[in-house]
Amino acid sequence: YQVPNEALMHYAAKLGGIDKIVVGFDDGRSYTSRPSESFPNGVGIKEKYNPTVRPWYQQAKLKSGLSF
Secondary structure: OOHHHHHHHHHHHHHHHHOOOOOEEEOOOOEEOOOOOOHHHOEEEEOOHHHHHHHHHHHOOOOOOOOO
């Protein structure tokens, strides 16, 4: 992990006993605690994964603050 967002995803998943965390932003950036083809090194490839069209992202946008 090279940038703070990537490190935060990794540590939050490990400390919380959570299987996978994905964080998305309005500009299409996304990060995950579990690297994959769409998330090499935990960083989302915009052409392969758009968090803004996901139901979890759209529901979170309706709330203020952190959403799980």
